[in-house]
Amino acid sequence: MSTQKKVKISKQRQMTIPKEYFDALQMQDEVTVELVEGGILIKPVHKLPEGFAEQLLESLVEKGFSGQELVEKFKEATQSAGWSTFSVTEEKDTI
Structure with missing residues (x-):
């Protein structure tokens, strides 16, 4: 998946993750954010089911x-x- 999308950043520093990316990565309600050379790496947090x-x-x-x-x-x-x-x-x- 190497397509790029331009997204706006709000005055509160918020941005919207495109739905197709969100769905493809099976994102839930949390992500990790890491500062890397030249950008930010955002990864989904997958929670284990109870038990x-x-x-x-x-x-x-x-x-x-x-x-x-x-x-x-x-x-x-x-x-x-x-x-x-x-x-x-x-x-x-x-x-």
């Missing part, structure tokens, strides 16, 4: 993960844009 973390941990433990490996797999799963899945090296590791 998801516990279900994810149970599934990872059932698959034999423990210790630091469990922590890393949990971080990987919860930080991905599609928090219900995460990339793994073996099919048996898929949730």
